[in-house]
Amino acid sequence: MTAAMVEHQQDSEGRPWDYLLRTWQGLDVPEGWRAEIDEGRIFLVPPPHAHHNGIAEKVQRCLYANLPDEMGIYQTLGVHVAPLGKLYVPDLVVMPSELIDSADPDTSAPMDASDALLIAEITSKGNAREDRTKKYRAYARAGxxxxxxxxxFDTRGAMATLFTEPNEDGTYKQSDPAPFGKPLVLPAPFDVTLPTDGFPG
Structure with a gap:
């Protein structure tokens, strides 16, 4: 990730989050890049490798198999982790479609992460640690x-892990890891088995 030159500043009323959010909303980010807010700074995340996008497409296709009509799957959707003042742009977000449809068309305000049913992150070499630690804790705190x-890039070998039952302390009670090549069961409302044997390492 690349840190933008926007950090530790405040708006006219002394609110650093509002200043960061307005700056984030006004950014002209190069195509394919993403801007995220973490630790009081805006970070620019470069476009991922083609293998990364290939995995995202396979996961999305699998999730659609039994997806309830009222839910949608979204890419490049900003989600606000309110308890921590963070804003991430996950690889995939499953969220009620009505929340997307009712979003203010005149702003690029992020959605509340607590409204997501599932968030998926696919690691790249440059962000694997953040996905395993910071984002893991943030999504758990958001519920x-x-x-x-x-x-x-897991040191044990390429791995897909589903974390469930979030705690307010920033952890998940349950984890179900599956090495690439082994299926991973996703529970209701998805009720599908994610085949990982086609994931490029």
Missing amino acids: VPMYLLIDR
Whole structure:
């Protein structure tokens, strides 16, 4: 990740989060890049490798198999982790479609991460640590029921892990890891088995 030159500043009323959010909303980010807010700074995340996008497409296709009509799957959707003052742009977010449809068309305000049913992150070499630690804790604190971490750079070997039952302390009670090549069961409302044997390492 690359840190932008926006950090530790405040708006006219002394609110650093509001200043960062307005700056984030006004950024002209190069195509394919993402801007995220973490630790009081705006970070620019470069476009991922083609293998990364290939995995995202396979996961999305699998999730659609039994997806309830009222839910949608979104890429490049900013989500606000309110308890921590963070804003991430996950690889995939499953969220009620009505929340997306009712969003203010005149602003690029992020959605509340606590409204997500599932968030998926696919690691790249430059951000694997953040996905395993900072984002894991943030999504748990936000109460995201399911965090799907697809870690191509896990030291134990490429691994897909579903974390469930979030705690307010920033951890998940349950984890279900599956090495690439082994299926990973995703519970209701998805009720699908994610085949990882086609994931490029």
